[in-house]
Amino acid sequence: MPDGMAYKDSVKGLIKVLEDMWEASNCKPLYEGEIKLKDSTPAYEFELQWNHPMALIYTYEVVVFKDKKVIYVGVSSVEKVDDKLKQYPLSLTLQ
Numbered sequence: 554m555p556d557g558m559a560y561k562d563s564v565k566g567l568i569k570v571l572e573d574m575w576e577a578s579n580c581k582p583l584y585e586g587e588i589k590l591k592d593s594t595p596a597y598e599f600e601l602q603w604n605h606p607m608a609l610i611y612t613y614e615v616v617v618f619k620d621k622k623v624i625y626v627g628v629s630s631v632e633k634v635d636d637k638l639k640q641y642p643l644s645l646t647l648q
Contacts, residue, residue, distance in 0.1 A: 560587065560597035563616040563623060567601065571612070577603040583611075590617070592646045600634060615642040 564582055571577035585599035597616045602609065613634035614627035626642040628634055 558618075558623070560616060560618075561585070563597060563614075563625070564599050564601070566623075567612070567614060567625065567627075568603075571601070571603055576606050577610075579604045588615075590615075590643065590645055590647075594619075594645075594647050596645075598642075613639055613642065615645060617645065617647065619647055 564585055568577070568580040571580055580601055580603040583600045583602055585597065588596050588598050590596050594617060598614065599616075600611060600613045602611055604610070608631050610629055610631060611634050612627055612629040614625055617624045624645070624647075626645050628638045628641055630638060
C-alpha cells in the first residue's frame with residue numbers, strides 16, 4: 554500500500570485496472586462511502602458503472618486497508634448489483 558493512500562484512491566485504482574485489463578471505458582462511480590464490516594473493521598464501499606466492449610457492467614467493491622495492504626473484494630454484473638450479491642464482499646472478516 555503506498556504511503557498516504559486514501560480510500561478514495563482505491564476507486565481510481567480499480568478504474569485503471571478495468572481500463573488496462575478489461576478494455577473498460579466510461580467508468581463512473583455511482584456512489585462511494587465509508588462503512589464498517591460486520592466485525593467492526595473500517596472499510597470503504599463503492600459501485601462503478603462501466604462499459605466493456607460487449608456489455609454495460611456494474612461492479613460493487615469493498616476495500617479494506619490492513620497491515621499496509623489493500624484488500625479488494627467485489628462482484629460484477631450486467632445489472633445493478635443487488636443487496637443479495639453485495640453480501641459476498643460484505644461478508645469479509647479480518648482477524
